[in-house]
Amino acid sequence: MKAxxxxxxxxxxxxxxxxxxxKPMLPLLNRPIMEHVLRLLKRHGFRETVVTVQFLxxxxxxxxxxxxxxxxxxxxxxxxxxLGTAGSVKNAQEALRDEPFLVISGDALTDxxxxxxxxxxxxxxxxVTIGLKRVPNPLEFGIIIVDDDGRVQRFLxxxxxxxxxxxxxxxxxxxxxxxxxxHVAAGEAVDWSAEVFPRLLAEGAPLYxxxxxxxxxxxxxxxxxxxxxxxxxxGLVDIDLGGFELSPGVWVGEGAEVDAGAVLKGPxxxxxYAKVEAGVELREFTVLGSNVVVKExxxxxxxxxxxxxxxxxxxNLRGCVIGKNTDIMSGARVEEGAVVGDECVIEAEAYVSSQxxxxxxxxxxxxxxxxxSVIWESRGQRTLFGxxxxxxxxxxxxxxxxxxxxxxxxxxxxxxxxxxxTGRDASRAARALKRAMISALTSSAIDVxxxxxxxxxxxxxxxxxxxxxxxVYIRTTPGDSQGVDILFLxxxxxxxxxxxxxxxxxxxxxxxxxRAFPGEIAELAYPARTSETYALDLLRRVDMSGVRExxxxxxxxxxxxxxxxxxxxxxxxxxxxxxxxxxxxxxxxPTETPDERARDLRRLGxxxxxSRAAFGVRFDPVGERISLVNEDGEPIGDDRxxxxxxxxxxxxxxGGRVALPVxxxxxxxxVCRFHGVQVEWTSTSQDVLTRAAARPEVVFAxxxxxxxxxxxxxxxxxxxxAFVRLVGLVARTRLTLSQIDRRIxxxxxxxxxxxxxxxxxxxxxxxxxxxxxxxxxxxTDGVRVVEEDGAWVLVLPDPSxxxxxxxxxxxxxxAAQELLEHWAAVVERAGS
Numbered sequence: 001m002k003a004x005x006x007x008x009x010x011x012x013x014x015x016x017x018x019x020x021x022x023k024p025m026l027p028l029l030n031r032p033i034m035e036h037v038l039r040l041l042k043r044h045g046f047r048e049t050v051v052t053v054q055f056l057x058x059x060x061x062x063x064x065x066x067x068x069x070x071x072x073x074x075x076x077x078x079x080x081x082x083l084g085t086a087g088s089v090k091n092a093q094e095a096l097r098d099e100p101f102l103v104i105s106g107d108a109l110t111d112x113x114x115x116x117x118x119x120x121x122x123x124x125x126x127x128v129t130i131g132l133k134r135v136p137n138p139l140e141f142g143i144i145i146v147d148d149d150g151r152v153q154r155f156l157x158x159x160x161x162x163x164x165x166x167x168x169x170x171x172x173x174x175x176x177x178x179x180x181x182x183h184v185a186a187g188e189a190v191d192w193s194a195e196v197f198p199r200l201l202a203e204g205a206p207l208y209x210x211x212x213x214x215x216x217x218x219x220x221x222x223x224x225x226x227x228x229x230x231x232x233x234x235g236l237v238d239i240d241l242g243g244f245e246l247s248p249g250v251w252v253g254e255g256a257e258v259d260a261g262a263v264l265k266g267p268x269x270x271x272x273y274a275k276v277e278a279g280v281e282l283r284e285f286t287v288l289g290s291n292v293v294v295k296e297x298x299x300x301x302x303x304x305x306x307x308x309x310x311x312x313x314x315x316n317l318r319g320c321v322i323g324k325n326t327d328i329m330s331g332a333r334v335e336e337g338a339v340v341g342d343e344c345v346i347e348a349e350a351y352v353s354s355q356x357x358x359x360x361x362x363x364x365x366x367x368x369x370x371x372x373s374v375i376w377e378s379r380g381q382r383t384l385f386g387x388x389x390x391x392x393x394x395x396x397x398x399x400x401x402x403x404x405x406x407x408x409x410x411x412x413x414x415x416x417x418x419x420x421x422t423g424r425d426a427s428r429a430a431r432a433l434k435r436a437m438i439s440a441l442t443s444s445a446i447d448v449x450x451x452x453x454x455x456x457x458x459x460x461x462x463x464x465x466x467x468x469x470x471x472v473y474i475r476t477t478p479g480d481s482q483g484v485d486i487l488f489l490x491x492x493x494x495x496x497x498x499x500x501x502x503x504x505x506x507x508x509x510x511x512x513x514x515r516a517f518p519g520e521i522a523e524l525a526y527p528a529r530t531s532e533t534y535a536l537d538l539l540r541r542v543d544m545s546g547v548r549e550x551x552x553x554x555x556x557x558x559x560x561x562x563x564x565x566x567x568x569x570x571x572x573x574x575x576x577x578x579x580x581x582x583x584x585x586x587x588x589x590p591t592e593t594p595d596e597r598a599r600d601l602r603r604l605g606x607x608x609x610x611s612r613a614a615f616g617v618r619f620d621p622v623g624e625r626i627s628l629v630n631e632d633g634e635p636i637g638d639d640r641x642x643x644x645x646x647x648x649x650x651x652x653x654x655g656g657r658v659a660l661p662v663x664x665x666x667x668x669x670x671v672c673r674f675h676g677v678q679v680e681w682t683s684t685s686q687d688v689l690t691r692a693a694a695r696p697e698v699v700f701a702x703x704x705x706x707x708x709x710x711x712x713x714x715x716x717x718x719x720x721x722a723f724v725r726l727v728g729l730v731a732r733t734r735l736t737l738s739q740i741d742r743r744i745x746x747x748x749x750x751x752x753x754x755x756x757x758x759x760x761x762x763x764x765x766x767x768x769x770x771x772x773x774x775x776x777x778x779x780t781d782g783v784r785v786v787e788e789d790g791a792w793v794l795v796l797p798d799p800s801x802x803x804x805x806x807x808x809x810x811x812x813x814x815a816a817q818e819l820l821e822h823w824a825a826v827v828e829r830a831g832s
Contacts, residue, residue, distance in 0.1 A: 001099060001118065003046040004089055006172070007034055007106035008054035008079055013221050016341035016359040016375075017321060022056045024106035025063065026225065027306060029232050029241060030253070030271045030289050032063065033219055034106040036239060038070055044114040046102060047072050050095050052088040054079040085172070086190040093181050105172040105218075109228045111238040112173060112214040121175040124150065126208040127200065128180055131173030133216045144170055146209040155198050168209065171216050214238070222321065222339060229304055230285040233267035243269065253290065271307070289324065303334075306342070320352075323360065332364075347758075366758065369509040372402075384508060385501045386800040387686070389487040391477055394429045398484045400436040407437035407472065408513035409504050410488055411444030416520060418469035421489070423451040423459035425562055425622050427590035429484055430474040437472055437486075438524060445516035448524045453585060454531075455562040455623030457718035460493030461534050462527065464714070470496075475622050476590040494690040494716050535570040538721055541713040543728050548575035550731035553613040555579045555629075556723075557604045560586025561621030566720060576727060579611060591621055601627055601635040609633030614730060615737050617723050625706035626719040628726075630737040639664075642702045643671060643744050644737060645722070648729040649700040650675035659692035659701035659709075662780050662794060663807050665747035683781030684796065690716055748816045749809040754824050756804040756831040761797045764804055767830035768795045768823070785823070791815060793823045804831070 011023025018026065024034035034051075041049060049072055053060050057078050067074030077092035089096075089103055100121070102114060112131060121129035130152065132144055145154045145168065170193055183200060184190050201207055215237045217228045231237055233249070243251040249266025252258060256270045261278030268282050271290040276282065279296040286300045289307035294300070296313050303317035306324040311317070315328050319336035322328065326340055329348040334340060338352045341360035346352060350364045353371040358364065362374050384390050390406060392398040414420070420441055424430035431453075438448050449468070451459055456473055463471035470489050477483030488496045488504065496504065507513070516522065554576050558564040564583040571578050581604070592600070601618055608616040608629050616629035628636040628644070636644060646658060646668055654676050660668055661684045672679050680698065682688050693701040694715040701709035708722035709715060730737070756764055768783045778784040782796030782805075791810035798805060804827050808820035 001046065001101060002096060003041050003049045003102045003104060004092060004096065005034065005037060005041070005049055005051045005104055005106045006085060006088055007051050007060055008057075008082065008088055009107055010055045011107065011220070014219075014225065016339055016357050017222075017225070017323065019341055020056075020360050021059055021342075022053075023219075025059055026107070026219065027289065028109060028219070028225075028228055029269050029287060030307070031242065033109060034060070034064070035070075036109060037104060037106055038064070038067070038072060038074075039240065040111065040114065041102075041104070042070060042072055046114070049073070050075050050077055050092045051106070052077045052079065052092055054082055054088070082189060083187075084189040084191045086184045086192045086196045087188055090181050090184040090186055090190070093186075096181065097178050100175060100177050103172075103174040103176060107220075108172060108216065108218050109232070109237060109239075110171070110173070110214065110216040112171070112212040112216060114173075117173070117210045117212065118175055120150070120210045121208070124208050125206060126175070127177050127205045128197070129175040129208045129210050130197070131171040131216075132168045132209045132211045133171050134211070135169050144168055144209050146211070150208045150210065152197075152201060152207040152209050155193060155201065168211060171212065172218075173212075175210075222337065225321070226285075226302065226304065226319070229287050230302070233269060233285055233287075235267075241269065302336075312348075329366070371509060371511055372405075384505050385496075388477065388485040389495070391483060391485045391800075393482050394484045398433065398486065400433060403433045403436045403486065404440040405508060405511070405513070406486060406504075407440035408444055409508040410470070410472070411441050411446045412507050412512070412514040413500075413504060414446055414469045416445040416514075416516065417447065417522070419447040419449060419467060421449045421451060421459055421463040421466070421468050421471035423454045423456070423462075423471070423473045425456075425475040425590050426453055426560065426585040426587050427476045427484075428587055430476065430590070433484065433486070434472070434474050437474075441472075442522040442524055443516060444514050445520040445522050447522045449527050450524060451527065451530060453562055453565065455566055455720060456487070457623055457714065457716070457720050458530060458534050458562075458566060460489060460716045460718070461537070461714065462493075462530055463489050463491070464493035465533075465537075473622075478591055478620065479593050481589070481591050492694075492715065495687050497687050497691075498685070531566045531569050534566060535573065538570070538713055538724055539573055542710065542721065542724050543712075544574065544724070545728070545732065547728055547731040550734070551577070552727065552731055553577040553579075553611060554727065555581070555604060555607045555611060555613045555616040556583075557581050557600060557616070557618040558583045559592060559600065559619055559621050560584065560589055561619060561623060563619040563623035563720060566623070570720070570724070574724065574727060579607065579613070581607070597627070598635075601629060605629045605633030605635060607633075615726075617726070619719050619723075620706070623719050624717050626708070626722055627706055628737065630741065632738055634738070636737065636741065638706045639704055639747065639749065640741060640744075641706065642704050642708075643668060643747070644740050645702060645708055645726065646700065647671050647675075647740055647744055648726070648733060650677040651733070652729060653677065653699045656699035657695075657697050659689055659698050661689060661703055662778070662782075662784060663796075664702075664704050665749045665809055666790070666792070667745050667747040670745055681778075681780055685781070686717070747809065748811065748813045749807060750813070750816045750820050752806045752808075752820055752824055753798075753803045754806065754827045754831070756797065756802055756827065758802050760831040761804065764827055764830040765795065765797065768826060771823075771826050787819070791819055793819050795823060795827060 007024040009023045011018035025032045243253045246252045250264050251269045253272035255273040257275045259278040262276045263281040265283045268286040270288045274288045274292040276294045277296045280294045281299045283301035285302045287304045291308045294311045298315045300317045302319040305322045308325045310327045312330040314331045316333040320334040320338040322340050323342035325343045328346045331349040332346045334352040335354040337355040340358045345363045347366035349367045351369045357373040424434045459473045473487045560582045604616045618627040628641045657678045659680045682692050693709040707717035710721045710725050713721045772785040776786040784794040786792045794807040796805045808816045810816040
């Protein structure tokens with residue numbers, strides 16, 4: 001008699017284990033489930049077998065081949081599309097015409113007596129005999145009731161408890177006469193239990209049920225997968241374990257090395273050529289795949305580890321599944337019910353919480369606490385916050401679900417009844433995410449003042465001026481239309497400090513969110529006239545004397561962003577002649593690439609030159625940063641624009657301090673010294689620069705990336721305020737931007753980025769300090785090394801990417817290049 005093994009299932013409930021392999025290939029004690037099924041068939045004399053395949057069929061064919069290694073003859077029937085349990089067998093009809101055949105699932109573990117089932121079929125003259133098993137919970141299976149002679153009386157697929165009339169369920173094992181396939185339509189998706197069998201029963205065909213007494217487990221969920229392994233180790237399944245018993249219940253495969261100092265508490269299984277070092281503790285129902293390495297101090301209990309996994313010292317794995325070719329680094333912990341897919345890296349001290357699913361090819365960063373599944377994301381991060389707030393791909397890394405949890409964590413940090421401002425850029429993604437966050441905030445007893453689409457500086461202004469505890473602003477990631485940034489603001493409208501960010505991350509990591517009682521659900525309001533209030537306050541605080549008398553003409557580019565919502569109100573009161581372009585919201589293009597920015601600056605320059613304007617300004621899409629074009633239509637680079645603004649402010653103030661990041665050219669010191677102004681060097685962190693600008697003696701701050709802070713109005717980056725301040729300064733100085741630029745010494749500042757593995761960053765900085773022995777070192781941010789002639793290099797690890805940035809400045813470009821190459825080589829050697 002021939003057999004048919006149905007091996008076309010995807011096993012969606014078992015993902016991520018089945019994300020890149022078919023369900024029948026999942027290992028049970030280091031053999032694919034289907035191999036156990038084939039060995040059972042061979043034991044009962046079924047040598048000639050047809051395998052029906054569909055999902056990732058090549059993996060099954062490549063592994064089993066023609067069946068010679070198992071002493072069987074295998075052929076394959078491939079489905080172009082899923083045909084269901086009956087349709088897949090119909091697809092193999094050509095090989096099944098001559099005699100009765102047995103059908104069995106390739107993804108269930110069983111030791112049912114197939115020989116006795118065939119005998120039962122023949123003795124009763126059945127058209128179909130259905131293998132049955134009594135189970136305590138039949139809800140996930142098809143229920144079948146039979147009479148005293150075994151003839152089927154009734155079917156019911158996947159009932160509710162109210163419909164349960166028996167505990168005998170369909171195992172998916174059938175003995176059939178070949179003519180039964182005449183009742184199955186060819187090329188269509190057809191199911192035995194739901195369609196064919198009920199129809200045959202209604203026609204009075206002889207259908208019988210064979211109640212089996214052996215073991216049967218449908219490996220359809222993570223829980224049943226773990227249970228099947230434990231049952232095999234406990235001896236509940238009549239099956240060849242394929243190893244030798246080192247001690248009672250401890251099975252070891254060929255070539256495995258187990259140190260005598262390891263603690264083994266069976267039943268457990270150690271695969272071929274695995275290595276278990278001294279100090280390791282393996283407890284009950286642990287399964288190690290082939291070539292697994294377990295280092296000293298690791299603890300595993302009920303853990304199923306697939307082939308070629310490295311488990312570093314002091315790791316802790318409990319009740320989890322680890323996919324093949326995965327590395328679990330030192331001190332990592334994976335909890336009960338978690339599943340880590342193939343070829344992942346769980347870095348040192350990372351924590352993968354209970355029931356979390358990490359899909360294949362992902363990296364969980366060192367020290368990360370992961371309590372939600374990592375499916376589309378490229379990595380599970382140790383910290384939520386990067387340089388641009390909480391950032392990621394829209395609907396991949398930053399989803400509405402994540403936005404809700406973030407807002408809930410933020411709300412939990414605030415007192416009940418507090419008020420929060422929300423705003424967004426022009427994109428639809430930001431709008432959708434903001435609505436999700438508003439629902440979470442109000443559900444947590446936080447009142448919301450929604451500004452809808454607005455410039456980021458306006459959201460900061462509204463947060464700081466009102467009695468607000470904070471704010472949330474959502475924008476498209478600059479230069480990446482697929483990304484989104486969620487910015488959390490403090491009560492002053494500034495980005496959250498590092499300490500507040502860590503507090504929010506702790507609340508988010510624990511998932512201990514506050515919920516309001518029904519009577520505490522908060523209000524959502526839409527404040528009126530916020531643009532007018534912002535414009536009036538800006539003009540009241542910034543010196544605009546001499547502007548009307550100067551008769552300036554200016555060209556503005558709003559970049560299709562939210563600055564266009566405020567500028568009309570503002571420009572009517574400034575007293576300049578303005579030509580604007582892109583002054584409408586562009587939902588389709590909510591950000592700009594560097595190439596698009598350069599193109600639009602060229603077009604802006606053409607307009608400035610042709611209209612004989614004093615200068616041109618291009619806002620970024622959220623009105624936070626500006627780019628300048630001089631009266632000749634030539635763009636002014638961000639580094640140079642900072643010096644121009646610095647010169648204008650310092651010349652007028654003649655005293656005080658300016659705050660600049662350490663990456664700024666030291667030409668800035670010359671400019672300030674000339675005007676009697678001091679420089680305060682800060683780290684590159686935005687919140688540090690913001691705090692410096694809040695000090696009363698600071699008259700100006702800039703970040704060298706088009707961001708300017710005007711302390712007389714706001715201590716946060718504000719492109720609109722910077723534009724208004726620039727208008728007043730140019731009007732009073734009566735100089736053009738090119739004239740101001742020419743009087744500033746030329747800077748020779750170069751920059752380079754060197755790829756650096758995360759694990760090597762600390763070592764790189766140590767090597768830099770060692771290599772700088774005898775030179776002046778500044779550690780305000782990174783390591784700044786100053787040479788005797790005043791030339792300097794700054795080495796700064798990137799907080800969110802695996803690179804190290806270098807800045808070098810000298811008296812000439814060649815000298816700066818030589819200095820940069822020397823220290824880049826130091827970084828490369830240390831990081832290799």
